[in-house]
Amino acid sequence: MAIMNEHTVAEADRLGKVYGDGDAAVVALDGVSARFGRGEFTAIMGPSGSGKSTFLHCLAGLDEPTSGTARIAGTDLGSLDDEDLTRVRREQIGFVFQSFNLLPTLTAWENIVLPLSLSGRTPEKAWADQVVAAVGLEDRLGHRPAQLSGGQQQRVACARALITRPEIIAADEPTGNLDSRSGAQILGLFRRCAREWRQTVLMVTHDPLAAGYADRVLFLADGRLVDEMRQPTPDLVLERMRRFEPQEVR
Amino acid sequence: MPRNAIRSVLAHKARFLLSAAAVVLSVAFVVGTLLYGDAVTTSFNRAQARAQSDVAVKVEPDLRSTKLDDDVVARLRGLPGVAQVRPIADGYAFLVTKSGEVAGRPERAGGTSFDPGRHRLGAGQAPVGEDQVALDELTASRTGYRAGDRVRVIVNGVVHPVEVTGVFAADDPRLAAGGSLVAFDLRTASERFSPTPGGYTAVDLIAAPGVGQESIAKSVRGVLPPGFAVETGNSLNTVRGDDKLTSILLLFAGVALFVAVFLVANTFTMLATARARENALLRAVGASRRHVLRSVLAEAVVLGLVATVLGYALGIGVAAVLNSAFSVLNGPEVPLRVFGLGALGAALGVGVGVTTVAAYVPARRAAAVPPIAALRTGLAPTTKSLRRRNILGAVLFLLGAAVTAAAIDSQDLIYLGAPLLMLGLIVLTPWLAAGFTKVLRGPLTRLRGMPGTLAVENARRNPRRTAATATTLMIGLSVCAAVTVGISSAAAKDEDDARTGDNADVQITTIPFSDLSSGTVADVAKVPGVRAVSPLTPVAIDLGERRFLSVTAVDAASVRDFLPLTVRKGSLDDLDKGIAVSTATADRYDLGVGSQVTGAMRSVGAQDKPVTLPVVATYDVPESSGQAALVPVRLAPDTASPQTILVKAAAGQDPVQLRERLQKSLDNPVLTVRTKAEAAEAASSAAQSFLTILYALLSVSVLIGALGVVNTMTMSTVERVREIGLLRAVGLSRKLVRSVLRLESVVIALLGAGLGLLAGTGLGVVGVLSQDGIPVVVAWGQLGVFVVLTVVIGVLASFGPARTASRTPILTAIHADTE
Incomplete structure (x- = not known):
């Protein structure tokens, strides 16, 4: 039924996710539909337990929805087997997590090119240089994660997400563990991804400042899409978020 | 405390499972040996009573x-x-x-x-x-x-x-x-x-x-x-019990036990790492180091007790199987005494003692965790320097190697050299593991791409753990390699002796404890297809002054057809009239062609007979035949029993057919009639079957070693569940996850096998060299089989962990709290 226009890169069609069954069932997602266009930077927000992370995970092929469909570039993820799904993750999506983003046994450079090495490809020199320059890690490439600061580690993770030129970057609280300066570097990088390289950035965050970097914000509550904001500013987002609070108290 | 220990063991029972299995196997081996040995001793005592x-x-x-x-x-x-x-x-x-x-x-x-x-x-x-x-x-x-x-x-x-x-x-x-x-x-x-x-x-x-x-x-x-x-x-x-068998079995049980120690120690070390934060929290809320140490040791005791009980039960089964399968005496059956005080004590000592001792060092390390570690996220792995360990290992290894090398000339030194060398190797294994994996990284990456790199890096991230795991396989396989070299060499020598000792087509001997009758020679001569026949009958000539010359009585006419003799002086044509001596004998007794041997011909069951024999020839003979002197058979008394009867087939006569005809016509079950090829085969097959028994005994050690690899793979996969989740998120398929773990497991197993086989072969070669006159034979095929076995162990060991790891949902993995 979904009619995708050519700019739609990812699409959620009434995504639902229920954990457990019977009396113990917990509805994490309750029919969320949304589209994400090329070059669009979207922040996904909501109070704890709103289902925002689950939404991202289902959309990006990390988790299986119990109902509805997630499509990446027109492909229904539910129709793919593990091999194909793995390839989609490796080639079409770049992931950045809140913490534990790197393999401790590999150097920064090896971590960055990991998705390429996994499919036996060699990095394209010009693009790799550009990515490394964009994250500002030229002189840190031989270091192991333990020798890098938290901000540097997260920038390595971003570089890794970019190295395959994925259409989508999926970030789950990427700045959650960072100080504000390091966080700003990462968010700036994401904006550049969207503007300059026309990538679709999906970012789950609870930080209004971070959401301020995005082109639009989706607000989730109790597993439903409750609001959407275009051209957000931190103040507007904070204002909108406050409206969730009384509900929580009640 | 005991209740907590039991609870803790139960909570981590999956992690303790393989350690327990290793201890159970060792205890069973020891108990089985002791109970079986007891039964054997009883029946030996009965059998050895002489009145x-x-x-x-x-x-x-x-x-x-x-x-x-x-x-x-x-x-x-x-x-x-x-x-x-x-x-x-x-x-x-x-x-x-x-x-x-x-x-x-x-x-x-x-x-x-x-x-x-x-x-x-x-x-x-x-x-x-x-x-x-x-x-x-x-x-x-x-x-x-x-x-x-x-x-x-x-x-x-x-x-x-x-x-x-x-x-x-x-x-x-x-x-x-x-x-x-x-x-x-x-x-x-x-x-x-x-x-x-x-x-x-x-x-x-x-x-x-x-x-x-x-x-x-x-x-x-x-x-x-x-x-x-x-x-x-x-x-x-009053006979002393024959404890040799028990001692040998216990020796192999000891090897298994030694291997089990490493497995248990490795488990507790990994647990200490996995529970570092838990222990740190205990310390932070006021537990003393001693408390943590004691709680870990209490777990070891609980584990040991459980394993002892199970091991004892299994041991009874082992003894019963041994008793019925290898009934040494085949006499009236001796019932097993299921509860021997010695066996019980040994089981407890082995089960609880070994577990506790093995857990001590890891327990101390667990207790040494600083309370602040509870608050840190992502505990950086403590990479304590290996420097001191390496120096100690190198010293032990070199000392062991030097003593072992010296054992070539003085064979008893190997009992000192071999343990030193192995100990040095065990201490050095982390360093060797780091080196081995470093060397492997390049080729494996080229061969298998990123999965290769990941596998090698995983294997080398904790050299101590990799080393301890590899050691479990190394010990068993080194003994396997050493006995293989030793026994293959001895077998090759026996076979060679059987081939070159004489030129007979068919050879007649007897089963042990029986004699050949001199009359058999005449019976053989009557069989169609026999061209020549000669006994080799050992007799002695008493030269007086307590000097005896061992002499072989042979058929004078055909002796040159049968024995590989090179005549130096004189001629064997005249053997019927006198005696021929080897050049070595001639030198020793100062004899030569023309001189005379005077003395008394001596043989069991006959009167001494004075003889004076002219030396008719001197000859050279290969060591494998070794006849010091030859006399015509007519000089030997009728009662003298031939050691062997050699038969030459008539021209065109198939030896196998002749052998069958001889067996049929002699019709005497104490006789062993073999063609040359069959005799050579029998010579080496005896050694082969001995080797098979040794392999069976060593298989327990190798099995425990394999469990060690499974253990390490299981526990390190659990530790690394987040990493695996991350890898899956960035594009590693389930298949590749399994292949990474499989490679890692094989790398670890091969490290242990490689070191063990190298060291064992070296020790085996020295052992053979220290015995004069045995050529060294390295059974490459057999060693190849061990390497293949190791790869199989590696692959199988990774199977379970890889399955679990690849099935864990990515998100569960990423959010797992394993640190």
Whole structure:
């Protein structure tokens, strides 16, 4: 039924996710539909337990929805087997997590090119240089994660997400563990991804400042899409978020 | 504390499972060995008793030439306190079964003189004359013979057709040992078994009631001339248990145990890492180091106790299987004593002791965790420097290598060198692991891409753990390699000797404890297809002044066809008239062609015969034949038994056919008739079957080593679940996750196997070199099999962990709290 226009890169069609069954069932997602266009930077927000992370995970092929469909570039993820799904993750999506983003046994450079090495490809020199320059890690490439600061580690993770030129970057609280300066570097990088390289950035965050970097914000509550904001500013987002609070108290 | 320990063990039971399995296996090995050894000792003791219970004193000739005849018996008869005197003629007699085989165990195939005091007739009558025998009831029931049957009995290599006149019960140690007993009348037995005409092999004296054994022995000594051994029944039956078998089995159990220590230690080390934060929290809320240490040790004790109980039960099973499968004596069955105090103590010592000792160092490390570690996220792995360890390892290893190298000249040194070398290697393994994986990283990456790199990096991230795991395999496989080299070399030498020792087409020997009859030579000569036949009959010439020349009596006409001789001087054509000596013998006794050998020809069961023989030739002979001197067979007494009979086939005669014809026409189950090829094969197959037994014993150690790899793979996969999740998120498929873990597991296993096989082969080679005259044979095929086995172990060990890891949902993995 979904009619995708050519700019739609990812699409959620009434995504639902229920954990457990019977009396113990917990509805994490309750029919969320949304589209994400090329070059669009979207922040996904909501109070704890709103289902925002689950939404991202289902959309990006990390988790299986119990109902509805997630499509990446027109492909229904539910129709793919593990091999194909793995390839989609490796080639079409770049992931950045809140913490534990790197393999401790590999150097920064090896971590960055990991998705390429996994499919036996060699990095394209010009693009790799550009990515490394964009994250500002030229002189840190031989270091192991333990020798890098938290901000540097997260920038390595971003570089890794970019190295395959994925259409989508999926970030789950990427700045959650960072100080504000390091966080700003990462968010700036994401904006550049969207503007300059026309990538679709999906970012789950609870930080209004971070959401301020995005082109639009989706607000989730109790597993439903409750609001959407275009051209957000931190103040507007904070204002909108406050409206969730009384509900929580009640 | 005990309750907490039990709870903790239960909570982590999956992690303790493999350690427990290793300890259970070791305990079972030890317990099985001890219980089985106990049963074997009991039956050995029964079998080794040399006198029957009613015998007060046994008199035997000291030398075979001492005459123990009716004169001696008459003297003993008159002694005070002696109720009964039984002259006995004992020897080997082989009863031929209905299917043409030897009844019972050949080494206990007894022939004896019938005596109503020793043999209680159950059916029929006592044997009388040369053509009658009585059989013991066990043998009679085994063979199905009854009084009245015609049977064949082989004594001194000669087949005697006789009639069974009776079946008796007897209290004879040979029967307890699974042998048979054929009784002749006293005169016949004396003729057949006594080395002296009209003589006996022993006299038993039975005491009158109330008379002590010692007092009889004293009076016996008083009336006998020198040349007799007089012993009381009690002293004859006090036998020391044969513990050799138990010791050997325990040695292998020890190896298994040693391997298990590493597995247990590794488990507790990994647990300490996994629970570092838990322990730190305990410390933060006020637990002392000692408390943490004790709580870990308490877990070890609980684990050890559980494993001991299970191991003991399994050990009983092992002993029962051993007892029925390898019944050493094949005699009346000896029941297992299931609860020996020694076995119980050993089980507890092994099970609990080893577990606790193995857990001690990891427990101390767990206790040393600083309380602040509880608050840190992502605990950086403590990479304590290996420097001191490496230096110690290198010193031990080099010292061991030096001592081992010195063992080439002085073989006992290997018992010091080998343990030192292995210990050094164990201490050095982390360093070697780091080196090995560093070398492997490049090739594996080229070969397998990023999965290769990941596998190698995982294997090298914790060199101590990798090393401890590899060590579990290394120990077992090093012993495997060492025994393989040693036994293959010995087997090759035996086979070579069998091939080059003589040039016969067919060779006739006997089963152990039997003799070849000199008459067989004439029987062989009559068989069609035989071109030449020669006995090799060992005799000796007493040169006087306690110098003896060992001589082989041969067929003078055909000796050159049979033995690989190179004549140096003189000619063997004249051998019929004199003696030929090897160049070594010529040098030693200062002989040469033209000189004479004068002395007394000596052989068992015959009078010394003075001879004066001219030396007709000197010759060189390979060591594998080694005849020091040759005389014509006519000089050897008829009673001299050939060691081997060599047969040359007529032109165009197939040796296998000839062998079959010989077997058929000689029709004597104590004879072993083999073609040259068969003899060579038999020589090496004996060693091969010994090797197989050793492999079976070592398989327990290798199995525990394999469990060690499974253990490490399981635990490190659990530790790394987040990493695996991340890898899956960035594009590693399930298949590749499995392949990474499989590679890692194989790398670890190969490290252990490589080191073990190298070290073991080296030690085996030194062991062989230290024995003179044995060429070193490295069985590459066998070693290759070990390498393949290791890869299989590696692949299998990764199977479970890889399955679990690849199935864990990515999100669960990423959010897992394993640190």
